[in-house]
Amino acid sequence: MDWPDWFDAVGVSGLRARHRIALFDSFPLVIQAAVSGQGVALGWRRTVEAMLEDGRLIRPCEDAVERPTEISVYRGTGRVLHPLADALLDWLRDELDS
Secondary structure (H helix, E strand, O other): OOHHHHHHHOOOOOOOOOOOOOOOOOHHHHHHHHHOOOOOOOOOHHHHHHHHHOOOOOOOOOOOOOOOOOOOOOOOOOOOOOHHHHHHHHHHHHHHHO
16 A cells, blocks of 8 residues: 555545655665654554554554455565466455455
8 A cells, every 4th residue: 555545545635745755665664764753654553563652653643544355465576476476366366356
């Protein structure tokens, strides 16, 4: 989920970013940037819960988006997937669409 998706999910429309500090392709880097005070980040509750509890992160609002039927699958760029990995991804798609 990216920021436009999040804003849509919480019912906020018409916002446009004036500028972007950085664009990350790694969730751990995003969270580290937020922890070090470089901006605001979207995070999964289970992943950031301890950082919220000990004060390394704060929640700037109470809005949250539940996504119980979604999963994330990560794979390296520029690599050819094994046919069995493609079969697994196809199966997951079919199961989630059911």
